[in-house]
Amino acid sequence: MSTPLIRVLGTIGADIDGVPVQLTKARHREILGILVSARGATMGTSALIDELWEDAPDGAVGSLRTFIGELRKLLEPARAAHTPPTIIVTIGNGYALRVPPDAVDLWRAEDAIRIADAASAKDREALLTAALDEWRGAAFEEFGTRAWAQRETARIAELRSGAVELLAETRLQLGRAQDVIALLDAHVGAHPWRERGWRLLALALYRSERQADALAVLASARTALVDALGLDPGRQLAALERDILRHDPSLMLPGDEAGRDEASGDDATDGTSILIRTAALSARTGTRPQIESVAALLPVLAASGSVRVAAEQRMAAIAAAEELGDPELTARVIGGFDVPGVWTRSDDPAQASSLVAAAERTVAALPGGASDRVRARLLATIAMETRGTAGRASEATEAERIARRLGDPALLCFALSARFQQTFETTGLAAMRARIGGEIIAVAVDAELPTFEIEGRLVRMQALCALDDIAAASAEADLVDDLARRFDRGLATVFTGWFRHTFTGGPMPAAGPEMAGFRIGLDDLARLTSAVRAGSDLPDGDFGPYERWVRPLLLARSGRASEAQAALDHVPDPPRDLLSEAVWSIVGLAAIDVGHRDAARRSTLALLLAAGERAAGSGVIDLGPIAPLLADLAAVADTGGDTMFVALRPGSSDTKQLGC
Incomplete structure (x- = not known):
């Protein structure tokens, strides 16, 4: 361990x-x-x-x-x-x-x-970038008012602020002014008293051929310092303003070409700079408009493929909104990110946890007169970000109820997307997900919401794989690819590419930089399950988060039965997500190979409700029909006539008798 x-x-x-x-x-x-x-x-x-x-x-x-x-x-x-x-x-x-x-x-x-x-x-x-990537919120966030935490949080906040500014200074030395703008945009708003941040941001803007914006930043710094602290700007800020007005050559790096990032060769039209420049142009009046304008652009940025950048900026916008102490503004920022989710493993569990905590705080702080639409978006966000846990179905259901009452198609699609993420309380729920996907498609087509239509078709594609209707799943994949081309939604084709690789003999998709929660460990898991279906030797590999469930089977098939037995003794239940049936099948195969009765019983109980399905609900990993595996498991799990009664659905009085 x-x-x-x-x-x-x-x-x-x-x-x-x-x-x-x-x-x-x-x-x-x-x-x-x-x-x-x-x-x-x-x-x-x-x-x-x-x-x-x-x-x-x-x-x-x-x-x-x-x-x-x-x-x-x-x-x-x-x-x-x-x-x-x-x-x-x-x-x-x-x-x-x-x-x-x-x-x-x-x-x-x-x-x-x-x-x-x-x-x-x-x-x-590189060191500072890695260090700052560790932050997913304030240190000891939940316990910020406790004495033990307060003794540390001020020091840690100062440590982070100093690191941000040193990183900005370093990137300026390396000729990466555009990256400095992205880094400092939220920083100066959160720490208006730190003159170094204002100075570095203004210099970065000037080196990007944005003299007017650089001077506007220095004017904002002066206002912030005078209004908040009663202090005049220091000599370095005043000198920078004077040098910008005189176009002093010392402000540029030797050989620097304004408007172009020397270090990367990229021009200043990437998603991040578009986001910041548009937000700045539409938000000259104050902090609240700037936060709202950034938040409005984030879903577009995420849907177009810049998931990581959008996620980082989203957390910064939420933190800034919370600092203003306006729960309705915070609710609009959190709930406005109505980006659908198709994969049930989070790209960043720590960040997702911080988002859920912020949404819960905001729900509790909303005034009595807050709109139901705002509340529904917060509830849907909570259900969406706790994906694969099956523990937030009530929030998703309440958001869906409100959306139907309001007749809001975009909100309904978002709520249905959140409900999809919570349909993993048991295995065998592919038909339910197919219905949810179908409704998302119908609502999205009628309301001209192409991003949600793509999501609905991907959800149906996955569910149809589990229902063993590969021809219908392939038709959905074709429609997704057409929509992705028309509306520039490249991330969607990652899912269809995997589907074709697994079910129709297509090439394995190349790993991309986004969607870490989808990618990590999946390549080697796909190779292993392909070998299982083919009856060939199992390849070892880096299975990432799936390691503890794969290892017993690898040990069993390599002749190390006693080690496989020991591993099965301690194997936990897998996460409740799109891969539940496949992962339980892997555990079941290991139990069959070494005759592990308890693991066989657990696998049988978990898979019984999916007896009519295929272990392929992800549209990525396939282990074939589940019924034959259950028949093999029954022999290992046999208890000499004891009978177990397993509820077909939670809360149902219907039962199925299983002789084990």
Whole structure:
């Protein structure tokens, strides 16, 4: 079992081998945050109790020990009973976190920033970029009002701000002025008192042949400093303004060509610069219009393929809106990103968690007179961003109900998209997803919403694969490709390319830079499942988040039955998502190969509701019809006549009798 990777820059959480640890209790998250803030030092029991409770109750010591014990099990799920913990260790009358420095996002960021100071410009740029990528929100975000967190958050915020400005300075040295504009646009709004940020942004604009915008930034800096702090701008800002007005040659790099990024050779028309320039032109009047104009452009940017840039700017816009203390503005920013989702594994789980937390805070803070439309978009966002958990169906259903009542087709498509993401409570729900996809198509065609029409057809394509109607799925794929060409939606063809590779013999699509949650581990998983269907030797590989479910089968097929048995002893339930049937089938095959009765029983129970389907609901991975596998599993899972009753659907009184 790998060392947990711990996150505190945003919502506190942890992953083990790419799978989120279910830290459902706030006390678990807070204890982990406190121990991270201690940086490996021992926290005494009494000190921990003082941090956790303002007025410690009777039995606080026992409660703390219970929380520590539960947290240890979550962080070391494979640790054998009666063996000492290695992650949260007991030292004297206290506890300490024992993980490598690179296992905590904050520690990695601090190390990279420290090393960057002495590095060359090129290496410094890479180190600082990696460090800033660690942030998914404010440090210890959920516990920002707690005394232990407040002692750290100011220092960490200053660390990040300094890193942003040093990175901007470095990119200017490297001739990458356009990247500096993208980096500093949100930064100066969030930190208007930091003159260095204003100065670097103005210089970057000037080097991009945007003298008027550079002077406007310096005027904004002067206003912000005078109005907020009663301070006149420093000498460096005044000197820069004077030098810009005189076109001082010293402001340009030697050989610099304004309007062109020397480092990359790209002109200043990429999605990021279009976003920032358009937002700036439409938002001269103040912070609120600027935030709203950026938020309005983000869905277009994401749908056209710039997913990563849109995601980064979205988080910056949400943070800026929350800082203004206007929940209705924040709600419009969060809910305005009505980009449909087809894949059930998040590209960035930590960022998704931060988005959900922001949406939940905003729902709770909305005034009584807020519109139902705004509330519905927030609920749909919560359901969309918790994709593959099947735990937010009520939010999606409520958003759908409101959308139908309002007669809002765009909102209805978004709500149906969110409901699709929550249709994984059990296996065997492909027919339901096909119906949802069909309704999205009908509404989107009538309302001329091509992005949602593409999503609806992809959802139907996936569901038809599970329903073993490959011809109909292929027809949907053809329609998606036509729409993608007409409306410049290149990401959609990634899904159709995979479909054709798996089901019609097409080439394997090349891995692209976007949609990490879709891509990581998928190539090797596809090769393995193809070999399973062909009955050939199984190739090993990097299976990313699917490793723990694939490994037992690889061990079994390589003659290491005892190791496969041991791996199956501890294999967890796979995530509830588009690959549930396929992953449960892989576990079932391993159970059959080594005769593992418990794993066979679990696989049977999980797959029974999908007995009439094909393990192909993703449209990417295919393990063939599920019924024959269930027949083979029944022999291994046999209990000598015991009978299990399995509900066909949650909440249904109908049952199916399974002799096991």
